Amino acid sequence: MPQTQPLNQDLTLSVIKTACSSCNLRELCLPFGLNLEELERLDDLVSTRRRIKRGDHLYRAGEPFDSIYAIRSGFFKTDVLLEDGRDQVTGFQMAGELLGLDGISTEHHTCNAIALEDSETCSFPFSRLEGLSREIHTLQHHFHKVMSREIVRDHGVMMLLGTMRAEERLAAFLLNLSQRFTARGFSHAEFYLRMTREEIGSYLGLKLETVSRAFSRFQEEGYIAVQQKHIRILDVNGLKALMNHRA
Amino acid sequence: MPQTQPLNQDLTLSVIKTACSSCNLRELCLPFGLNLEELERLDDLVSTRRRIKRGDHLYRAGEPFDSIYAIRSGFFKTDVLLEDGRDQVTGFQMAGELLGLDGISTEHHTCNAIALEDSETCSFPFSRLEGLSREIHTLQHHFHKVMSREIVRDHGVMMLLGTMRAEERLAAFLLNLSQRFTARGFSHAEFYLRMTREEIGSYLGLKLETVSRAFSRFQEEGYIAVQQKHIRILDVNGLKALMNHRA
DNA sequence: ACGTTGGGTTGATCCATGTCAACCGAAAAA
DNA sequence: TTTTTCGGTTGACATGGATCAACCCAACGT
Numbered sequence: 001m002p003q004t005q006p007l008n009q010d011l012t013l014s015v016i017k018t019a020c021s022s023c024n025l026r027e028l029c030l031p032f033g034l035n036l037e038e039l040e041r042l043d044d045l046v047s048t049r050r051r052i053k054r055g056d057h058l059y060r061a062g063e064p065f066d067s068i069y070a071i072r073s074g075f076f077k078t079d080v081l082l083e084d085g086r087d088q089v090t091g092f093q094m095a096g097e098l099l100g101l102d103g104i105s106t107e108h109h110t111c112n113a114i115a116l117e118d119s120e121t122c123s124f125p126f127s128r129l130e131g132l133s134r135e136i137h138t139l140q141h142h143f144h145k146v147m148s149r150e151i152v153r154d155h156g157v158m159m160l161l162g163t164m165r166a167e168e169r170l171a172a173f174l175l176n177l178s179q180r181f182t183a184r185g186f187s188h189a190e191f192y193l194r195m196t197r198e199e200i201g202s203y204l205g206l207k208l209e210t211v212s213r214a215f216s217r218f219q220e221e222g223y224i225a226v227q228q229k230h231i232r233i234l235d236v237n238g239l240k241a242l243m244n245h246r247a
Numbered sequence: 248m249p250q251t252q253p254l255n256q257d258l259t260l261s262v263i264k265t266a267c268s269s270c271n272l273r274e275l276c277l278p279f280g281l282n283l284e285e286l287e288r289l290d291d292l293v294s295t296r297r298r299i300k301r302g303d304h305l306y307r308a309g310e311p312f313d314s315i316y317a318i319r320s321g322f323f324k325t326d327v328l329l330e331d332g333r334d335q336v337t338g339f340q341m342a343g344e345l346l347g348l349d350g351i352s353t354e355h356h357t358c359n360a361i362a363l364e365d366s367e368t369c370s371f372p373f374s375r376l377e378g379l380s381r382e383i384h385t386l387q388h389h390f391h392k393v394m395s396r397e398i399v400r401d402h403g404v405m406m407l408l409g410t411m412r413a414e415e416r417l418a419a420f421l422l423n424l425s426q427r428f429t430a431r432g433f434s435h436a437e438f439y440l441r442m443t444r445e446e447i448g449s450y451l452g453l454k455l456e457t458v459s460r461a462f463s464r465f466q467e468e469g470y471i472a473v474q475q476k477h478i479r480i481l482d483v484n485g486l487k488a489l490m491n492h493r494a
Numbered sequence: 495a496c497g498t499t500g501g502g503t504t505g506a507t508c509c510a511t512g513t514c515a516a517c518c519g520a521a522a523a524a
Numbered sequence: 525t526t527t528t529t530c531g532g533t534t535g536a537c538a539t540g541g542a543t544c545a546a547c548c549c550a551a552c553g554t
Contacts, residue, residue: 080403080406082406083491086406086410087410088406088409090405090406101394101395101398102395102398102402103395104392104395105392105393105396110399110402111402130384130387130388130391133381133387134380134387137377137381140377140380141377144351144377145351145352146352147348147351147391147395147398148348148349148350148351148352148394151348151349151352151394151398152352152353154398154401154402154405155337155349155358155401157401158335158337158401158405158408159327159329159333159335159337161405161408161452162335162408162449162450162451162452163333163334163335163452166510196530196532197531197532198531198532202409203409204409205408205410206511206512207511207512207513208531208532209512209513209533209534210511210512212532212534213511213533213534215533216533228520228531228532229531244330412541413540413541443501444501444502444503445501445502453541453542454543455502456502456503456543457540457542459502460503460504460541462502462503463503463504475501475550
């Protein structure tokens, strides 16, 4: 079993009040770097927690935007739809990551956010978040960093889609997941995929058959052990080597 | 000749002082929506204008980040380099657009910004920009919108790279350029490309030969007239139809 | 005016990935 | 328990775009 998250010590006092100040994701999430007093001000702002069941939408493309969401637990995907029916998964998000940043630009969401497992989110009404970040420099700066990080991540995906071959893409994908699980205190070598081969393929610009074949090849080569959605990474360096190989 | 930009009326008074308040790009750029008093406060912040000659770097990946840049005139590309030598153009930027947003996240630039023609930029020291946007709500909000717009744009590119075929990608690219030229008061139907086929290819995840062939096909079909870097769009709807074609 | 160079075009061939189809197994529904 | 469904795997074949190569043209330096 990978590590579980530490239990809240004073359950009796904070059953309802699940605030940033008592959230063990605070160092990964929006409250990063805030002091206690600032944390409490942010607590006042988190208006609602929402439970989203697997398969349900947190929001849909076209809906008016007014909040950004932090994932408290669970796993999401975001996707965009073209008029002609084509769609593409633009990202997979896990605990501590933010959803909805794309909506700021037009004041409408531009993608769908769908839970890949039963999940919980915290809502930050955006205008109030802007208000608070005018008062708390640290919050403002961190929020800017989070947005910028999203831009950098997108550039990475563009690189992946534009220059990498199928197996390189999948290797990059697995290494990225592994690294993010590690940052959350889970095993870097063993995890369950929450998404289907088709969703992975959509994200990586590949067909599901190609994804499946790449998994099989990785297994043959001894890089990983695959059993359905359960992945064990046996040779991280093998995967890394696979990526830096080409000129 | 496409429209030229209106000449500054009082050259004698404002030769040196080239500030946001007198910039005809202000409605496209960072100062969008600010009133006169706010504009003047932003003017105080624009520390330097830089001239960048064609082929020169505005900044390089890895350099410490401290300012974001607005393009006053000219044309840029940004690209990322992988260790193994592969690189990808992540965007083309024109007057009024911002460069450097990717650097906020790590406090180092994560890509190269290279002028594709002789250009001029305005520098906004980022910490001062944050300071001012804590005081000017409109500026703060607009800045957030600009960052968000960049994220949305990137999703569009991911879509393009992940789901479109070569000719669709090129059509999307041309339509996007056309639309941005229009927004700047230039002809939507006639323009010069500032980048090579190879750079277009890199951006679109294609080889230069494929780009060249697609241009030729568009010409055969009568969608455009190509002569080197000079493009005339003859049939916008033809290009649009080309994109919505597939299921 | 001439040669050089870099970008662009076009053709022939190859290959990675898409497409189509059969089949399997696990989990959910009946 | 049986059946259905959905996701996944694997094989055979098709194809879009990459690769390799020849050639063209315009711009620029000498």
